[in-house]
Amino acid sequence: MRHDETAIVPYLRGELGDAERRAVEAHLAACTDCRAIADDFSAVLATLAAEPEPPAVHWGAYRAELRGKLDQRRGRRPAAARWWPVSLALSGALAGVLVFFATDDTGREPRVAELGPIEEAMIGGRLDLLRQYPVVERLDLLEDLEVIRHLDGLEPVKEG
Amino acid sequence: MAPGARAWEGGAARIEVEPSDETLCARVAERDDRAFDLLVSRYQARAYRIAWSIVRDADEARDLSQDAFLRLYERAGRFEGRARFSTWFYRLLVNVCLDHRRRHRWWRSVLGGGGNEPDAPPALDQHPASEPGPDEDAARKQTMTRIWAELERLSPQQRAAVRLQLEGLPTAEIAEVLDCSEATARVHLHRALATLRKTVGTR
Numbered sequence: 001m002r003h004d005e006t007a008i009v010p011y012l013r014g015e016l017g018d019a020e021r022r023a024v025e026a027h028l029a030a031c032t033d034c035r036a037i038a039d040d041f042s043a044v045l046a047t048l049a050a051e052p053e054p055p056a057v058h059w060g061a062y063r064a065e066l067r068g069k070l071d072q073r074r075g076r077r078p079a080a081a082r083w084w085p086v087s088l089a090l091s092g093a094l095a096g097v098l099v100f101f102a103t104d105d106t107g108r109e110p111r112v113a114e115l116g117p118i119e120e121a122m123i124g125g126r127l128d129l130l131r132q133y134p135v136v137e138r139l140d141l142l143e144d145l146e147v148i149r150h151l152d153g154l155e156p157v158k159e160g
Numbered sequence: 161m162a163p164g165a166r167a168w169e170g171g172a173a174r175i176e177v178e179p180s181d182e183t184l185c186a187r188v189a190e191r192d193d194r195a196f197d198l199l200v201s202r203y204q205a206r207a208y209r210i211a212w213s214i215v216r217d218a219d220e221a222r223d224l225s226q227d228a229f230l231r232l233y234e235r236a237g238r239f240e241g242r243a244r245f246s247t248w249f250y251r252l253l254v255n256v257c258l259d260h261r262r263r264h265r266w267w268r269s270v271l272g273g274g275g276n277e278p279d280a281p282p283a284l285d286q287h288p289a290s291e292p293g294p295d296e297d298a299a300r301k302q303t304m305t306r307i308w309a310e311l312e313r314l315s316p317q318q319r320a321a322v323r324l325q326l327e328g329l330p331t332a333e334i335a336e337v338l339d340c341s342e343a344t345a346r347v348h349l350h351r352a353l354a355t356l357r358k359t360v361g362t363r
Contacts, residue, residue: 005350005354006343006346006347006349006350007346008350009325009331009346009349009350009353010331010346013325013330013331015330015331015332037354037357040357040360041353041357043360044307044353044356044357044359044360045353047300047303047304047307047360048307048322048326048356049326050304051304051307051308051326052308053209054208054209054212054213054218054221055212055218057204057205057208057218057222059201059204059205062204062208062222062226063197063200063201063204065226066200066226066229066230069226069230070196070230070233073230073233073234
């Protein structure tokens with residue numbers, strides 16, 4: 001007996017022509033094994049027909065995303081990206097305004113962050129004077145709180 | 161009426177005919193964006209569902225189905241009308257998905273991921289599946305869970321064949337989509353169901 005099991009699915013789906021369908025039917029009537037396969041396949045097909053749907057998709061967003069990809073493929077910027085010259089101009093204008101206010105020195109005291117470089121410049125210009133002070137030789141003493149606490153109590157050094 | 165065309169009566173003497181898929185594809189070849197949008201609207205759900213059946217990941221299915229539409233846009237001029245548009249497009253789609261899986265096979269083997277799914281359709285009148293009663297509902301869900309897991313073990317081609325069958329494609333068209341003979345398509349379907357059969361009975 002010839003068991004053409006691959007014909008069972010097309011048979012169940014009603015795809016076979018008359019001659020092949022009759023042949024399969026005759027075989028199923030006589031072959032217990034193939035009939036069992038056909039019954040099980042029928043159950044599997046019915047179960048699969050009730051399979052869950054994939055996660056839902058927002059089709060509007062899907063098409064918009066696809067449109068963006070298509071624009072990129074065609075070398076055309078997506079609709080949102082086509083506004084970049086306007087965005088750039090606005091950003092430039094805003095940056096210009098911010099720079100103007102940030103660099104406007106009129107009637108303004110220097111900010112704390114700007115004092116460091118100023119102080120360094122002033123001190124650098126008077127290094128010769130500073131070198132005349134003996135204390136400069138022991139700057140580490142100024143970091144000693146005990147020394148600082150007794151500075152006021154020191155007796156003046158007598159000249160000569 | 162051309163294949164794929166649909167008509168409806170909007171008034172006593174007015175009949176509008178939607179362009180067939182094949183007509184829209186010809187317009188896409190001429191870079192008609194509206195025709196492209198219409199084709200996308202017609203096939204987006206099926207494309208996403210088929211892609212999801214093969215890759216079993218919603219994000220990947222979304223990307224891959226969109227890639228298939230992009231490929232459709234680029235290759236619309238190559239559609240010669242020798243097959244139905246749906247067959248031609250499904251072939252693009254399945255190839256995109258199978259190529260994707262082949263490229264990621266190594267990663268999947270390393271990461272232990274992967275899976276797909278398939279599906280199938282209506283049963284035959286001569287062999288109707290028994291309707292589950294209320295007491296059988298839990299068992300039916302259990303069977304579905306087992307089949308769902310078993311689908312992961314099928315090859316991508318088998319999953320695609322089962323999915324396309326569920327979409328209503330005849331075996332001959334499934335063969336065209338999978339670029340194989342009808343006999344091979346029958347084998348894909350038979351082996352897929354033979355694997356899944358183990359989950360529904362004691363045989």
